[in-house]
Amino acid sequence: MDKTAVKEMGRMIKKMRKLADGLREKAAGIQAVERNLDRISANITMLEINVSDVRDLL
Amino acid sequence: MQKNDSIYWNPLLETLPREKLRALQLKKFKRIVEWAYHNSPFYRRLYRAAGLEPGDIRTFEDIGKVPRVEKAMLRDVQKNEPFPYGDMLAVPRERIVVFRQTSGTTGAPVYQADTWQDWEWWAESWCYILYAQGYRDTDRVFIPFGYNIFVAFWAMHYAAEKLGCETVPGGVLDTDARILKMKELRCTAFGATPTYVLGLAERAKKLNIDPGRDLQIKRITVAGEPGGSVPSTKKRMEEAWGAKVYDHIGATEIGAWSYECTEQPGGLHVNEALFLVEIEDVETGEPITEAGKRGKLVITALDRIGKPCIRFDSKDVSLWSDGVCGCGRTFRMIEGGIVGRADDITKVKGVLLAPTAIEEAVRGIPELGDEYEVVVTKEGDLDKIALKIEIRPGKEGEQEAILARLKDQLRVKTNLGYQISVHPVGALPRYEVKAKRFKDLRKN
Numbered sequence: 072m073d074k075t076a077v078k079e080m081g082r083m084i085k086k087m088r089k090l091a092d093g094l095r096e097k098a099a100g101i102q103a104v105e106r107n108l109d110r111i112s113a114n115i116t117m118l119e120i121n122v123s124d125v126r127d128l129l
Numbered sequence: 130m131q132k133n134d135s136i137y138w139n140p141l142l143e144t145l146p147r148e149k150l151r152a153l154q155l156k157k158f159k160r161i162v163e164w165a166y167h168n169s170p171f172y173r174r175l176y177r178a179a180g181l182e183p184g185d186i187r188t189f190e191d192i193g194k195v196p197r198v199e200k201a202m203l204r205d206v207q208k209n210e211p212f213p214y215g216d217m218l219a220v221p222r223e224r225i226v227v228f229r230q231t232s233g234t235t236g237a238p239v240y241q242a243d244t245w246q247d248w249e250w251w252a253e254s255w256c257y258i259l260y261a262q263g264y265r266d267t268d269r270v271f272i273p274f275g276y277n278i279f280v281a282f283w284a285m286h287y288a289a290e291k292l293g294c295e296t297v298p299g300g301v302l303d304t305d306a307r308i309l310k311m312k313e314l315r316c317t318a319f320g321a322t323p324t325y326v327l328g329l330a331e332r333a334k335k336l337n338i339d340p341g342r343d344l345q346i347k348r349i350t351v352a353g354e355p356g357g358s359v360p361s362t363k364k365r366m367e368e369a370w371g372a373k374v375y376d377h378i379g380a381t382e383i384g385a386w387s388y389e390c391t392e393q394p395g396g397l398h399v400n401e402a403l404f405l406v407e408i409e410d411v412e413t414g415e416p417i418t419e420a421g422k423r424g425k426l427v428i429t430a431l432d433r434i435g436k437p438c439i440r441f442d443s444k445d446v447s448l449w450s451d452g453v454c455g456c457g458r459t460f461r462m463i464e465g466g467i468v469g470r471a472d473d474i475t476k477v478k479g480v481l482l483a484p485t486a487i488e489e490a491v492r493g494i495p496e497l498g499d500e501y502e503v504v505v506t507k508e509g510d511l512d513k514i515a516l517k518i519e520i521r522p523g524k525e526g527e528q529e530a531i532l533a534r535l536k537d538q539l540r541v542k543t544n545l546g547y548q549i550s551v552h553p554v555g556a557l558p559r560y561e562v563k564a565k566r567f568k569d570l571r572k573n
Contacts, residue, residue, distance in 0.1 A: 077141065113246040117253050120403070120432055121139050124157065128149045129141075 074129045081126040084118045091115060138260035142402035143458045150459060151189060154405050157431040159186050165437040168219035171206050197427055197442045203239045214242045220435050229280040231381045232563055241381050244435040251384060254403050255288030258388040262375040263348055264318060266293030271316040273299040273307040280381045285320045308333045311344055318348045323356025323366060324564040327499040330369035341371025349374045353563050355485050358466025361493035376466055383438050384430045396450040396462035405429040408449060411471050420451035425471045444471040475569060477505055478512045480544045484567040490538040496524040496531045500557040507571045516547040519554045
């Protein structure tokens with residue numbers, strides 16, 4: 072896989088993180104939103120581990 | 130989803146050049162130490178007592194300055210709040226969503242806390258294992274495990290789901306029902322301890338089912354005991370099931386840090402993207418980087434946040450391999466799995482004995498049953514070592530010759546003479562999870 076594509080994936084993952092964080096701020100304690108965001112956030116972390124952590128080393 | 134023929138779960142990490150892997154490990158090691166220092170009172174106390182600040186870690190060599198954590202410390206810290214984990218936690222108790230505990234093989238159990246992120250990470254680390262062992266979304270995976278407080282095959286279940294396999298939980302079914310369900314559903318893979326893999330095959334034969342002929346199992350993942358890397362035990366399992374058997378090593382406190390791939394190169398890859406594994410001289414603690422020299426494993430889980438595991442002294446003994454695997458993974462390999470434990474390699478009659486050597490000798494003789502038991506006692510000042518074995522039905526007439534071969538093998542592999550007693554097949558205890566075949570009664 073070429074470096075440009077990996078860097079682009081990294082940028083997209085960053086956007087997902089920002090979007091999830093923004094949604095949490097708007098949730099105002101709604102459990103149905105916050106608890107689902109916990110799970111989404113954990114999956115975003117797995118994308119960060121798999122892609123974002125390594126993209127600057129490629 | 131795009132069709133993918135890759136043999137890698139994540140080619141970005143699994144084929145990363147070694148110097149870049151090291152750079153990644155250092156970056157992640159610094160990050161987890163920083164996290165633990167600022168969020169876990171236990172780690173803060175430990176590091177401050179050693180005069181260590183996270184900023185002191187600049188190079189790979191600096192990692193050796195970070196104090197190791199031992200199992201006794203994990204047990205001790207559990208006396209502190211918050212109940213029941215103690216202040217090793219690095220997140221508020223409310224973020225913990227999963228309780229597990231160690232099996233207590235070596236003492237009081239350690240309670241393990243995981244956040245949902247940690248639990249996703251467990252599944253992720255197992256995805257690396259299963260994918261490398263050939264599991265794909267076409268597999269129907271059976272989990273013959275008692276879904277309970279032990280982490281065991283929970284993570285395999287979640288990883289198989291994540292990978293897209295159809296996953297069948299064999300929870301409260303008894304052994305017979307599990308075998309019949311695997312047959313009924315034409316399951317293609319399962320995971321169990323080596324003991325239970327052999328036990329299932331033995332039981333299947335009593336049901337007039339030949340696992341290699343009547344079931345469609347193609348691959349088996351073993352964990353929890355060293356048998357997956359003991360050649361004679363692995364051979365028995367593969368022959369009994371007509372399937373490939375792949376080893377994996379992990380621990381409740383650490384995670385699933387090592388795996389065999391489909392190349393079966395005689396060693397296991399260390400998942401160096403998620404874990405930092407160090408091998409140290411058992412006596413001096415000096416790092417061992419060269420291949421072929423045994424030492425104990427000190428392991429860091431680089432991404433586990435709820436109850437961080439940083440430089441955990443596992444007491445497991447292994448050695449680096451200098452082999453290069455044909456699979457193309459750049460992850461370094463350990464040779465022959467876990468070859469012993471620093472605290473269970475014991476002296477009998479003045480000779481150092483690793484129980485896995487007895488397993489290799491017994492399981493290497495096809496006429497012997499799968500089970501055996503070793504009991505060490507002391508009479509006066511003398512150690513006595515007794516070995517109980519079973520001889521397969523129909524082979525009783527060859528007992529004298531079989532025992533002679535066994536004694537030879539034991540002498541070669543362990544340098545010890547044994548009092549051997551022969552028992553009918555089925556007389557020795559059977560186990561579903563971790564077997565306790567080595568009993569050292571001198572300590573009682």
